[in-house]
Amino acid sequence: MDNFIFQNPVKILFGRGQTSLISNEIPKNSKVLLTCGGGSIRKNGVYDEVVSAMKGIDLIEFWGIEPNPVYETLMKAVEMARAENVDYLLAVGGGSVVDGTKFISVAIPYKGDPWEIIQKKGEPAVAIPFGCVLTLPATGSEMNRGAVISRRETKEKLAFHNDFAFPKFSVLDPIHTFSLPPKQVANGIVDTFVHVTEQYLTFPVDAAIQDRFSESILCALIEEGPKTLANLTDYNSRANLVWSATMGLNGLIGCGVPQDWVTHQIGHELTAYFGLDHAQTLAVILPNLLWVQRDSKRGKLIQYARRVWNIPQENEDKMIETAIANTKSFFESLGLATHLSKLGAGEDISEIIVNRFQARKLLPMGESKNLTAERIREILKLSI
Ligand code: NZQ
Numbered sequence: 001m002d003n004f005i006f007q008n009p010v011k012i013l014f015g016r017g018q019t020s021l022i023s024n025e026i027p028k029n030s031k032v033l034l035t036c037g038g039g040s041i042r043k044n045g046v047y048d049e050v051v052s053a054m055k056g057i058d059l060i061e062f063w064g065i066e067p068n069p070v071y072e073t074l075m076k077a078v079e080m081a082r083a084e085n086v087d088y089l090l091a092v093g094g095g096s097v098v099d100g101t102k103f104i105s106v107a108i109p110y111k112g113d114p115w116e117i118i119q120k121k122g123e124p125a126v127a128i129p130f131g132c133v134l135t136l137p138a139t140g141s142e143m144n145r146g147a148v149i150s151r152r153e154t155k156e157k158l159a160f161h162n163d164f165a166f167p168k169f170s171v172l173d174p175i176h177t178f179s180l181p182p183k184q185v186a187n188g189i190v191d192t193f194v195h196v197t198e199q200y201l202t203f204p205v206d207a208a209i210q211d212r213f214s215e216s217i218l219c220a221l222i223e224e225g226p227k228t229l230a231n232l233t234d235y236n237s238r239a240n241l242v243w244s245a246t247m248g249l250n251g252l253i254g255c256g257v258p259q260d261w262v263t264h265q266i267g268h269e270l271t272a273y274f275g276l277d278h279a280q281t282l283a284v285i286l287p288n289l290l291w292v293q294r295d296s297k298r299g300k301l302i303q304y305a306r307r308v309w310n311i312p313q314e315n316e317d318k319m320i321e322t323a324i325a326n327t328k329s330f331f332e333s334l335g336l337a338t339h340l341s342k343l344g345a346g347e348d349i350s351e352i353i354v355n356r357f358q359a360r361k362l363l364p365m366g367e368s369k370n371l372t373a374e375r376i377r378e379i380l381k382l383s384i
């Protein structure tokens with residue numbers, strides 16, 4: 001196991017009705033900016049619940065943070081918050097609203113052009129604190145220090161990580177997610193699954209706890225995912241999905257282990273280029289990346305085959321092949337496509353993606369630094 005430093009300061013308020021406690025978490029006399037998406041929280045009652053829990057607190061609202069939150073929109077919220085002297089933010093929505101709020105929080109006090117933070121040309125020195133009421137289990141953003149922001153102008157989608165991006169608290173009430181359409185529930189299952197594989201399907205470093213935790217999340221998703229899709233208001237299966245998503249990307253399973261993240265890096269490019277849902281890009285790329293990388297990931301793929309898919313010990317190549325096929329079938333069983341052409345995005349954009357990675361000096365990529373331009377082309381060719 002590699003050395004690591006682990007600290008996660010996010011307070012989780014999990015379960016039915018926990019929104020009623022949020023005013024205890026926000027300093028008295030704060031001026032709060034509520035940050036929201038396109039309106040789902042008005043329809044499902046979450047907005048009313050939040051506003052009633054915030055009675056007596058000075059509150060203004062910013063609406064319209066879109067899926068794959070866009071810099072240009074977020075800067076409007078930054079201007080509003082600066083003009084109104086906001087000193088606390090409350091994100092109410094899915095991962096996009098939470099990510100967008102993370103950016104707003106560091107951008108408000110930033111002296112230069114806030115896009116520098118995303119480009120890693122500037123480090124925020126202070127931030128406006130924020131909490132979150134999550135309505136979509138998927139990204140883990142509610143308990144991590146990352147955010148992914150898009151810029152329309154340049155068709156870019158880039159991640160930033162910073163300790164300021166940890167929420168002060170997050171409310172995870174599974175009931176808030178009951179109104180999700182099945183497609184978004186399925187997206188959440190796949191996104192969480194791939195967060196785990198990015199940290200688990202690399203090469204062995206004798207990290208028994210991290211491996212067993214990862215496998216437990218993957219098994220829980222395989223068991224609970226179909227259950228929650230079959231009964232969209234079943235509290236227990238949804239609660240398990242919500243907690244899987246949070247545990248999948250709060251830093252715990254990534255402690256002291258090699259990490260990949262190339263499925264996500266390619267996926268972000270596909271979203272920036274074709275506007276595909278984040279999880280949809282992952283469902284297409286992961287099985288092909290595992291196939292192209294099957295030699296360097298061999299030890300972990302065999303372990304994954306045995307422990308997650310219960311594939312009996314036999315010819316190891318066959319075990320790997322079956323485990324990858326099962327992964328693909330699992331994504332398809334949830335209703336996601338595993339080929340770009342099925343999504344109306346069959347155009348070969350390998351060169352564009354490879355050029356971008358080259359310009360950012362990212363190649364070769366992956367935990368073994370063996371994903372060359374050639375291999376990325378191969379993954380994309382298999383994905384069309
Ligand atoms: O905007 P509203 O009207 O709220 O509708 C949203 C949106 O259209 C809707 N929705 C959310 N909660 C709902 C609901 N509809 C009905 N009932 C509810 N309870 O769902 C749609 C998608 O929401 P979005 O927030 O975009 O989805 P998700 O949570 O999957 O977030 C995706 C974003 O997170 C980034 C992705 O790249 C993408 O930009 N990620 C962030 C990560 C992080 N911060 O660590 C890691 C992830 O890998 C990921 O990259």
Ligand code: ZN
Nearest residue numbers: 139191195264
């Ligand atoms: Zn993701």
